[in-house]
Amino acid sequence: MTTTPAFSWAKDDWASLTEMADGFDEYRPPLSAALAGRRLELRCRVPGEAGTDFTLIHEFEAETLRWTVQDGAGTRDGSETYELFEMQPGLFFLHYRRSGEDHPVVVTMALDTDSGQATGTVGELGLRPEPHLARQRWFQGQLAGTDATGNGAHQRTTELIGHRVRYAYSSDDVYDHVYLNENLFTWLCLGGAELGVGDTDSATYWKLRDETYLFSWLEKNVGVEGMVLIDLAALRTVGIQFGLDQQSGDLVNLTMGAYAQDFGRVPGVDESRPRPA
Structure with a gap:
């Protein structure tokens, strides 16, 4: 029987994140290149917030993607390595870091190319007043060129x-x-x-x-x-x-x-x- 060590609420008594993360990819599903060569444009908004419409474009290559955000503040873009997993036919999990930001920023989403629906977050670290706490901002979008509408967004x-x-x-x-x-x-x-x-x-x-x-x-x-x-x-x-x-x-x-x-x-x-x- 495994002996459970004494518990402490002090985070410095917990295993470090680096130590915890070691080996967590052992049972990770294989990476997918199924979207390589495709350009996917999402018409997005923040759920429940008016006036938050923006366009998010991904242009996929085998190992890198180019992302573009177009909103009321203008256009921003960048090129990044990415990780993509196809968990069911047409259902993808996408993750990448926006390396050009002045603090750690990642984009993570579920993308269903069959239904045309996407749900994800922009995750951030390093923000005051508690830079060690991750923040996230949810967004949902529909693929341009499909019949998907906001009425069919993930619930x-x-x-x-x-x-x-x-x-x-x-x-x-x-x-x-x-x-x-x-x-x-x-x-x-x-x-x-x-x-x-x-x-x-x-x-x-x-x-x-x-x-x-x-x-x-x-x-x-x-x-x-x-x-x-x-x-x-x-x-x-x-x-x-x-x-x-x-x-x-x-x-x-x-x-x-x-x-x-x-x-x-x-x-x-x-x-x-x-x-x-």
Whole structure:
């Protein structure tokens, strides 16, 4: 039986992000070059915020992409290496860093070329007053040249709430997630560098397809942005962690993948209330 070490809330007592991240790519799905040679234009907005329309263009090559943002402030662009994963036919998970910024900035999204819908975030570190805390700004978009409209955008979901799912990221690193409600989840390390460490953090859930979700969290202690595309039918995931090592201050920006075990759903409170005889 594994002996669990004593728990501490002090983040410097936790394994460093660099140590934690070592080996997290062992079970990561293979990279995809399926979009190489394609130019994809997204008509985007920030969900729920008027006046935030912008255009996001990606021109893919085999290992690099050129991105262009056009909005009310003008046009910005750059060329970056990227990581792309095709988790289901036509359903992609895309991640890249905008290296030309004066602080760490990453773009991460789920892109469905079949439906023409995309949902993602711009994640940032190094912002005052708490530069170690990751921030994220969500956006949604529709592919130009398709029939996709904002009415068909990915929707927030409660379908994961009540589930406990175990994720093996490597032959050593194993974590449980318990999805508590629309805003919170709990994670617990059962194997690996963070053994015995856990916390409850803010969470966001989107439904992409049947039994397929985009799940994201922001850690309040170490400050990580995490995002995972979860395929509960295939019991596979791909995702990212983006943060500053709490001990060295170095940037940790990784992609990862896991095999999942779903232990089922705990009934909601309305299903658990005693009923009159």
